[in-house]
Amino acid sequence: xxxxxxxxxxxxxxxxxxxxxxxxxxxxxxxxxxxxxxxxxxxxxxxxxxxxxxxxxxxxxxxxxxxxxxxxxxxxxxxxxxxxxxxxxxxxxxxxxxxxxxxxxxxxxxxxxxxxxxxxxxxxxxxxxxxxxxxxxxxxxxxxxxxxxxxxxxxxxxxxxxxxxxxxxxxxxxxxxxxxxxxxxxxxxxxxxxxxxxxxxxxxxxxxxxxxxxxxxxxxxxxxxxxxxxxxxxxxxxxxxxxxxxxxxxxxxxxxxxxxxxxxxxxxxxxxxxxxx
Amino acid sequence: xxxxxxxxxxxxxxxxxxxxxxxxxxxxxxxxxxxxxxxxxxxxxxxxxxxxxxxxxxxxxxxxxxxxxxxxxxxxxxxxxxxxxxxxxxxxxxxxxxxxxxxxxxxxxxxxxxxxxxxxxxxxxxxxxxxxxxxxxxxxxxxxxxxxxxxxxxxxxxxxxxxxxxxxxxxxxxxxxxxxxxxxxxxxxxxxxxxxxxxxxxxxxxxxxxxxxxxxxxxxxxxxxxxxxxxxxxxxxxxxxxxx
Numbered sequence: 001x002x003x004x005x006x007x008x009x010x011x012x013x014x015x016x017x018x019x020x021x022x023x024x025x026x027x028x029x030x031x032x033x034x035x036x037x038x039x040x041x042x043x044x045x046x047x048x049x050x051x052x053x054x055x056x057x058x059x060x061x062x063x064x065x066x067x068x069x070x071x072x073x074x075x076x077x078x079x080x081x082x083x084x085x086x087x088x089x090x091x092x093x094x095x096x097x098x099x100x101x102x103x104x105x106x107x108x109x110x111x112x113x114x115x116x117x118x119x120x121x122x123x124x125x126x127x128x129x130x131x132x133x134x135x136x137x138x139x140x141x142x143x144x145x146x147x148x149x150x151x152x153x154x155x156x157x158x159x160x161x162x163x164x165x166x167x168x169x170x171x172x173x174x175x176x177x178x179x180x181x182x183x184x185x186x187x188x189x190x191x192x193x194x195x196x197x198x199x200x201x202x203x204x205x206x207x208x209x210x211x212x213x214x215x216x217x218x219x220x221x222x223x224x225x226x227x228x229x230x231x232x233x234x235x236x237x238x239x240x241x242x243x244x245x246x247x248x249x250x251x252x253x254x255x256x257x258x259x260x261x262x263x264x265x266x267x268x269x270x271x272x273x274x275x276x277x
Numbered sequence: 278x279x280x281x282x283x284x285x286x287x288x289x290x291x292x293x294x295x296x297x298x299x300x301x302x303x304x305x306x307x308x309x310x311x312x313x314x315x316x317x318x319x320x321x322x323x324x325x326x327x328x329x330x331x332x333x334x335x336x337x338x339x340x341x342x343x344x345x346x347x348x349x350x351x352x353x354x355x356x357x358x359x360x361x362x363x364x365x366x367x368x369x370x371x372x373x374x375x376x377x378x379x380x381x382x383x384x385x386x387x388x389x390x391x392x393x394x395x396x397x398x399x400x401x402x403x404x405x406x407x408x409x410x411x412x413x414x415x416x417x418x419x420x421x422x423x424x425x426x427x428x429x430x431x432x433x434x435x436x437x438x439x440x441x442x443x444x445x446x447x448x449x450x451x452x453x454x455x456x457x458x459x460x461x462x463x464x465x466x467x468x469x470x471x472x473x474x475x476x477x478x479x480x481x482x483x484x485x486x487x488x489x490x491x492x493x494x495x496x497x498x499x500x501x502x503x504x505x506x507x508x509x510x511x512x513x514x515x516x517x518x519x520x521x
Contacts, residue, residue: 011362029400118354186302275292
């Protein structure tokens with residue numbers, strides 16, 4: 001392109017995946033705007049604004065705390081206060097569930113734009129997942145405040161929390177892209193996803209210690225992709241320990257696999273999806 | 278000789294649609310198990326070729342379902358063609374159902390920046406241009422109000438102002454010349470004329486044959502996804518009118 005003009009050639013074959021990632025780089029300004037839009041729209045719609053974001057997991061935690069600290073009592077393996085165990089679990093599981101649903105519905109919701117203006121569709125899915133990630137970051141504030149208030153303290157390892165958070169963002173985006181493709185074909189894919197996410201939620205040790213799970217069911221919990229993320233997050237945010245290498249490897253492999261498969265499947269099917277939008 | 282802005286060769290768009298389209302994954306799974314799924318091949322466009330040179334206006338006419346919108350979407354890069362090839366050189370300003378990118382909860386200013394960025398411009402540029410765009414649209418007092426409280430006419434004016442706040446090489450126009458009141462219509466027509474004078478190519482779809490006749494140099498007549506005629510506006514329009 002000697003003239004510097006953008007040229008669109010439908011016959012040009014570009015490498016898959018690579019194209020998607022360079023698209024995202026090119027459209028990072030739009031990505032940032034979409035994330036800000038998602039957040040501001042949510043805050044503007046609720047009277048409590050940004051406080052609602054923090055209140056929501058706190059209320060969930062309060063309900064579960066009431067139930068599980070009075071009715072069922074668990075011995076936690078690390079001897080940490082139940083409220084920390086619970087809130088950290090709720091925050092991580094919430095990031096995953098909200099992010100997958102938001103990214104999964106982002107394409108259908110943006111049909112009005114995507115059928116009129118050329119924008120790489122992946123940008124919308126990534127923006128929705130990133131907005132869920134931003135909410136996750138906001139939700140760290142009440143967790144850390146509680147750590148201070150109950151006298152538990154905040155370990156230095158908390159500065160490493162962005163690492164598992166970024167890997168989780170990749171996982172959410174990858175799964176979200178798969179859901180998004182399905183949601184274009186069938187309207188009930190999002191409902192089915194909601195059911196599966198609830199199931200996954202129970203398979204994630206948010207409110208119970210893994211030790212209460214009978215040995216024969218243990219593999220189901222450990223096969224849950226969220227399990228490693230939750231382990232790493234709890235270690236870093238309040239236990240003050242850097243997780244062992246195999247936890248990092250498992251998170252990295254899960255995240256990379258989900259992102260690659262999601263992006264590949266999505267861009268492969270986009271040609272057929274866009275006529276249905 | 279300059280390179281054409283749009284060069285389309287034997288464009289085709291074919292897609293497969295499940296005949297019993299249900300929209301539900303559960304039902305689809307059941308049908309799949311019973312082997313009741315059959316597909317239908319639909320051909321929205323079939324071997325359409327044309328070119329548009331700088332400063333030229335190509336009108337596209339045809340009955341509903343002839344493939345006009347499909348063609349515009351292919352030119353706008355939204356739909357990848359399944360056959361043939363299209364090359365578009367330069368920046369494209371699509372004006373298809375203006376305001377599709379607006380979000381009701383955001384203010385006019387926020388929407389101007391978002392919409393402009395969706396159209397491929399830098400957010401910083403749009404922030405700088407927001408006031409001028411609002412002024413042109415006559416919406417200065419409403420710039421920091423959520424567009425939820427805008428009227429349909431105000432939305433369309435703002436959309437038009439954003440979409441045309443560039444010097445595009447190609448303008449894609451789909452029945453939007455009837456935006457706003459008489460005064461605004463006159464100004465928007467003037468603006469499109471200005472862009473054309475500056476060398477922008479235009480692809481124009483309209484049911485209003487008089488509009489097409491005044492603006493277009495050449496006309497493409499689509500019929501069931503095929504190019505029935507392509508040539509000087511007057512001749513093609515006369516044939517099209519005669520056939521109707």
